[in-house]
Amino acid sequence: MLKVRVKVKDKKFSVPVPYSLLNMFSFILTSKRVNRLINNAIEKNGSKFTFPQIDRNDLKPLLQSLSKHKGIVLVDTKLGDGTEVEVRL
Secondary structure (H helix, E strand, O other): OEEEEEEEOOEEEEEEEOHHHHHHHHHHHOOHHHHHHHHHHHHHOOOOOOOOOOOHHHHHHHHHHHOOOOOOEEEEEEOOOOOEEEEEO
16 A cells, blocks of 8 residues: 655644555556557647656566565655655655
């Protein structure tokens, strides 16, 4: 489970993200329809950047390896205004 912890001034909260939700998000991200919608939205803004088509088979090993490395801190940031964000496997 991916754990996102955010601390803003006096408030703290944690958001657990299950691996099944990450897998579902990868299905959505790799679909051709979503890629087409993203690229159309980028073109409306006048940017010449295009969102690349991602193959599901390329993401599959990454998602499988996440569950093998539990406890690793992916992101740990502290901003000047006291905001802290930590993403941990």
